Amino acid sequence: MTARTSRTPLSRERVLAAAVALVDAHGVPALTMRRLAADLQVEAMSLYYHLPDKEALLDGVLETVLDEIVRAAGPGGDDVWQARLRRQFLAARQVMLRHPWAPALLATRHTAPAAVYVYYDGILATLVGAGFSYRLAHRALHAFGSLPLGFAQEVFSPAPAGGGPAGAELAGAELAGAELAAMADALPHLAAMVAAEVHAAGDPTLGWCDSQVEFEFTLDLLLDGLARLRAPGSAAADG
Amino acid sequence: MTARTSRTPLSRERVLAAAVALVDAHGVPALTMRRLAADLQVEAMSLYYHLPDKEALLDGVLETVLDEIVRAAGPGGDDVWQARLRRQFLAARQVMLRHPWAPALLATRHTAPAAVYVYYDGILATLVGAGFSYRLAHRALHAFGSLPLGFAQEVFSPAPAGGGPAGAELAGAELAGAELAAMADALPHLAAMVAAEVHAAGDPTLGWCDSQVEFEFTLDLLLDGLARLRAPGSAAADG
DNA sequence: ACCTGAACACCGTTCAAGT
DNA sequence: ACCTGAACACCGTTCAAGT
Numbered sequence A, B: 001m002t003a004r005t006s007r008t009p010l011s012r013e014r015v016l017a018a019a020v021a022l023v024d025a026h027g028v029p030a031l032t033m034r035r036l037a038a039d040l041q042v043e044a045m046s047l048y049y050h051l052p053d054k055e056a057l058l059d060g061v062l063e064t065v066l067d068e069i070v071r072a073a074g075p076g077g078d079d080v081w082q083a084r085l086r087r088q089f090l091a092a093r094q095v096m097l098r099h100p101w102a103p104a105l106l107a108t109r110h111t112a113p114a115a116v117y118v119y120y121d122g123i124l125a126t127l128v129g130a131g132f133s134y135r136l137a138h139r140a141l142h143a144f145g146s147l148p149l150g151f152a153q154e155v156f157s158p159a160p161a162g163g164g165p166a167g168a169e170l171a172g173a174e175l176a177g178a179e180l181a182a183m184a185d186a187l188p189h190l191a192a193m194v195a196a197e198v199h200a201a202g203d204p205t206l207g208w209c210d211s212q213v214e215f216e217f218t219l220d221l222l223l224d225g226l227a228r229l230r231a232p233g234s235a236a237a238d239g
Numbered sequence C, D: 001a002c003c004t005g006a007a008c009a010c011c012g013t014t015c016a017a018g019t
Helices: A012-026 A033-039 A045-047 A053-075 A081-098 A101-108 A113-129 A132-144 A178-188 A190-201 A210-229 B012-026 B033-039 B046-047 B054-071 B079-097 B101-106 B114-129 B134-144 B177-186 B188-199 B211-229
Strands: none
Touching: A012 A033, A012 A053, A033 A045, A033 A053, A053 A081, A053 A101, A053 A113, A081 A113, A081 A210, A113 A132, A113 B012, A113 B177, A113 B188, A132 A210, A132 B101, A132 B188, A132 B211, A178 A190, A178 B114, A190 B114, A190 B134, A210 B134, A210 B211, B012 B033, B012 B054, B033 B046, B033 B054, B054 B079, B054 B101, B054 B114, B079 B114, B079 B211, B114 B134, B134 B211
């Protein structure tokens, strides 16, 4: 136990774990070969012995977090299909919340790690086991979008000049009075919506744009719709 | 009309238009200050007179395409709300198909251009005009996700080693026999799904993972579900 | 087998200077 | 007002070399 600790040799796993930690702490732009090497107390060129190039590093980083997400979602228990998928998707979300940069990084990648396909095979098994045709199950997978991985593509948030990424939720306090007044002119319905939601503050949501609530709303909307398509006869449905 | 044409002075608009053209032709990584300047027959530093830095350039590029998309979606006609939203979202999709890099770029941005908020205000007007409460309309916006902008978060596609981005559709021909056999072991249900869908080739879809069909399926699933929530009484619904 | 040092061809950006 | 040239501090990466 001298002053220079941790002389464990490098490995792909150790490099990727350090990379994930770096990105968690300082964001994707901070992930450079030189800085990552410094974190590992090694020269930048050493990384190239374990990874071919930076693209492989980014792929590996995503592989690491997606493996974690898929592991958290688990294999699915023996409850009914809606409850099982719901539980898996919400478990995935808990992990994704710790890596909020992952959706944006995923959007830039060209391939998905193998674990994702195993995970989707399990979802498919759940649907088919519940009586879905492969055709409808396939469409269900597309309809779910990114929900199985624990995030929703949040392209809209009612804060034209707010901080955080485009997908971030809006803290109610961020909308100052002056800002809201300016909004009322150009965006009357958005302003009215904000006003209406703030008024109804007596209910049990955590606040404006509570994303857990939104996530579950969308998820249940899709699950209910799919249930109806699988077993028609309860209500009118075309297309 | 001498040999050196196009000596029109630079402007923010001209810079952004050239940037969009560059990205359309060669992808986001090709968009560097030096290369963009070369395309405009100007020195790299000249760009800084019209844009503060590269982040502003990327914001501007996205602003340009989103303005185009919002313009294509239009203000909404006088048909019923489902048909109106459907028409708007599908029109947006036609533009987005010409800028397939835009979703990934949008995921990296921190703010959305103002035109997007005007567009969403119009969608909100449609919903509220159709009898939605602001609460339900708000949730509908979140449930739509990226559909109003013309794309679906396609995180799943049954091609573990295919080309194109993670969100790309799979051309049926890409799955060779050997690849499919290997898939059958590890991913039995995905393999069965591929087999089942290929078998049913007599129907009018354009092919495996026809994304126009998938897009409309998801859209209609959401529209039908929202219609039911707005006017309950036709079928059982909880949550 | 695993890691390093120096070097190369790029980046975005600052700053003083040109017209 | 608009554009430029040289320079700076970074990148990812190659290549020959160390142990």
